[in-house]
Amino acid sequence: MHSLKYNLPTDSKMRDKSFVFGVATSAYQIEGAVTEGGRTASIWDTFCYTPGKVDNNENGDIACDHYHLWEQDIEMIHGLGVDAYRLSISWPRIVPRDNCVNQEGLHFYERIIDKCHALGMQVYVTLYHWDLPQYLEDKGGWLNRETAYKFAQYADLVSGYFGNKIDVYTTLNEPFVAAFLGYRWGIHAPGIKGDAQGLLASHHMLLGHGLAMPLLRKNAPNAKHGVVFNASPAYPENPTDQEAADLCDAEGFHWFIDPVLKGEYPTLVLDHYPAAHPMILAGDLDIISAPVDYIGINYYSRCVVRFDANGQVETIAQPDAEHTYIGWEICPQGLTELLIRLDKRYPNLPPIYITENGAAGNDVCVDGEVIDEQRTRYFQDHLEAVDNAINAGVDVKGYFAWSLMDNFEWAFGYAQRFGIVHVDYQTQKRTLKQSAIAFRNMLISRSLENKNG
Ligand code: IFM
Numbered sequence: 001m002h003s004l005k006y007n008l009p010t011d012s013k014m015r016d017k018s019f020v021f022g023v024a025t026s027a028y029q030i031e032g033a034v035t036e037g038g039r040t041a042s043i044w045d046t047f048c049y050t051p052g053k054v055d056n057n058e059n060g061d062i063a064c065d066h067y068h069l070w071e072q073d074i075e076m077i078h079g080l081g082v083d084a085y086r087l088s089i090s091w092p093r094i095v096p097r098d099n100c101v102n103q104e105g106l107h108f109y110e111r112i113i114d115k116c117h118a119l120g121m122q123v124y125v126t127l128y129h130w131d132l133p134q135y136l137e138d139k140g141g142w143l144n145r146e147t148a149y150k151f152a153q154y155a156d157l158v159s160g161y162f163g164n165k166i167d168v169y170t171t172l173n174e175p176f177v178a179a180f181l182g183y184r185w186g187i188h189a190p191g192i193k194g195d196a197q198g199l200l201a202s203h204h205m206l207l208g209h210g211l212a213m214p215l216l217r218k219n220a221p222n223a224k225h226g227v228v229f230n231a232s233p234a235y236p237e238n239p240t241d242q243e244a245a246d247l248c249d250a251e252g253f254h255w256f257i258d259p260v261l262k263g264e265y266p267t268l269v270l271d272h273y274p275a276a277h278p279m280i281l282a283g284d285l286d287i288i289s290a291p292v293d294y295i296g297i298n299y300y301s302r303c304v305v306r307f308d309a310n311g312q313v314e315t316i317a318q319p320d321a322e323h324t325y326i327g328w329e330i331c332p333q334g335l336t337e338l339l340i341r342l343d344k345r346y347p348n349l350p351p352i353y354i355t356e357n358g359a360a361g362n363d364v365c366v367d368g369e370v371i372d373e374q375r376t377r378y379f380q381d382h383l384e385a386v387d388n389a390i391n392a393g394v395d396v397k398g399y400f401a402w403s404l405m406d407n408f409e410w411a412f413g414y415a416q417r418f419g420i421v422h423v424d425y426q427t428q429k430r431t432l433k434q435s436a437i438a439f440r441n442m443l444i445s446r447s448l449e450n451k452n453g
Contacts, residue, residue: 004434005441006380012387017450020122020398021443022084023077023420024356026129026173028060029407031090033067038104040096042131043141043182044410047189058413064405065428067108074115076421076430077404081443084122086355086400087112088129088173095154098135106161113165122167124355124400126228127155127212128205129173130182130189130410137190142183142201145279151208152215159219169216169223170355171209174230174298175256179205187411196276199255199269203278206259210287228296228355229256233338234305237316241306247272248305248313254345261346263289294397296355297342299382302334322374326360326409326416330378332385339389339396351397357382358402360409360416363433370422370433379435401439405430 008014014021028044048059066073077085093105109125116123128151136147151171159169172178181188184198192201209227216225234248250268258266263285270277308314321329335357343349359378363370379401390396406419414425420436423429432440 004376004438005445006383006438008383008442008446009387013390014383014387014399015446015449017083017447018397020083020353021439021446022082022086022122022124022398022400023080023404024086024124024400024402025066025404025407026088026126027090027093028063028129028131029403029409030064030066030405032060032062032065034061036067037093037108038096038102039090039093041134042090042092043134043137043189044131046134046137047191050191053189053191054411055413055415058408060408062425063408064423069428070108070112071115073404073430074112074119077116078119078121080420080436080440081447082121082439084124084167084398084400085116085404086124086126086170088126088131089158090131091128091154092131092133094158095133098150101157106158110162110165113162117165123165124168124170125158125162125166126170126173127151127158128171128178128208130178132190141190141192142179142204143192143197145204145207148204148208148211151205152211155208155212156215156219159216159223163220164222166220166223168294169220169225170296171212171216171225171227172205173228173296173355175202175205175209175227176230176252180251194276195273196278199273199276200278202256203280203284206256206288207284209260210284210290213290213292224293226292226294226296226350227260228298229253230298230300230356231338231342232300233302233334233341234313235302235334237304237306244305244307244313248303251313257295257342257346259285259288260292260295261289261348292350294351294353295349296353297339298356298402299335299338299354300357300359301328302331302338303329324359324374324378325362326412328360330359330374330381332378332381335382335385336388336392339386339394340392343392343394349395351395353398353400354386354396355398355400356402357399358418358420360418362415363406363417363422365422365424365431368431370431372420372433372435375420375433375435376438379439401435
């Protein structure tokens with residue numbers, strides 16, 4: 001294979017060793033072993049076992065078998081030369097029944113964390129990447145305010161056990177997806193539909209985040225604490241469609257970021273859904289807006305929108321643009337513009353980490369090689385997009401590729417491959433794709449540069 005390397009401009013701040021490069025995964029998407037080690041079911045197990053919910057009725061029962069292969073996987077991550085590994089902890093592995101602690105679950109993650117540290121990598125841990133214990137869903141899940149308190153208890157338990165051993169804690173990953181796809185549009189677990197339900201679930205998730213923050217700070221005073229949002233910024237199809245774009249952004253990410261950074265919900269959304277307001281108790285927004293050390297931004301694509309005849313925002317396909325296999329438009333410029341817009345909207349914006357960015361493909365491994373030309377270009381262009389935002393004054397401190405390896409892509413099952421490492425699901429063989437080799441080569445040359453001063 002010819003030499004491949006992402007190039008960062010010579011004066012890029014991302015070349016400095018203080019800028020964090022990493023790869024990311026999440027528990028349900030890679031671990032498998034869903035009935036091993038004391039784990040009980042999450043809403044995703046239940047959803048997957050319900051026929052017709054996931055493409056080909058696939059599930060995370062085995063996934064990448066990371067539960068058994070974790071040691072070789074961590075060594076592989078180290079081989080990429082990254083500074084950090086971002087993973088998530090499975091809530092039902094730690095608290096398999098209400099008020100009960102599973103030491104075996106804690107030990108599983110402890111071995112991973114220790115191994116990362118022994119190899120010189122930092123560990124970024126997400127506490128909630130969508131795998132709510134099923135026993136909590138049975139009591140109403142995120143529609144039940146009590147779940148926010150259960151989440152805080154779980155965050156207390158994990159941070160009480162690991163303390164500063166976890167370098168960076170994330171409370172929630174993409175509350176938009178967990179609340180809206182899961183409780184509003186019914187296309188993710190637990191499959192509930194309704195605007196009021198989606199807005200209520202999101203409020204309870206954010207409340208859980210806010211309740212967890214002081215506990216995390218108390219238990220891990222030297223670690224960093226924050227929350228991760230996804231954002232696909234909206235562009236008007238025509239200048240007259242600006243209102244549709246504003247509403248789309250308000251629902252898509254201001255609804256989640258404003259309460260955390262401004263202590264309020266955007267009026268655009270409240271005005272648009274007068275009958276679906278969540279029950280917000282006095283003091284909730286103060287809890288939710290507890291200061292965070294950073295926010296994570298997951299960016300994949302943008303959308304172009306207008307209002308349809310019923311006054312609903314509709315996304316307009318861009319047939320002339322390039323798309324990834326999953327159908328998402330490739331738009332690196334959207335990332336630069338998003339970061340600049342966030343910087344303008346929030347005067348108190350904390351440092352940002354790009355906690356996910358990546359492209360889906362249907363990659364095949366031929367003679368030990370995976371030529372993922374589109375993904376390799378995607379990363380090169382998005383790294384430049386981040387650099388452009390930094391040059392425009394946005395404080396971006398890190399970048400994580402999604403994902404380390406091909407894995408269970410939620411309702412799409414296994415057909416959508418997001419990994420920079422290919423996984424053969426029959427043999428569990430891992431093969432570095434070209435995109436991973438380019439990542440590794442960039443990191444090797446950055447580290448040599450930094451060593452040579
Ligand atoms: O695979 C997901 C991940 O779990 C959350 N962010 C988006 C990714 C791609 O859809």
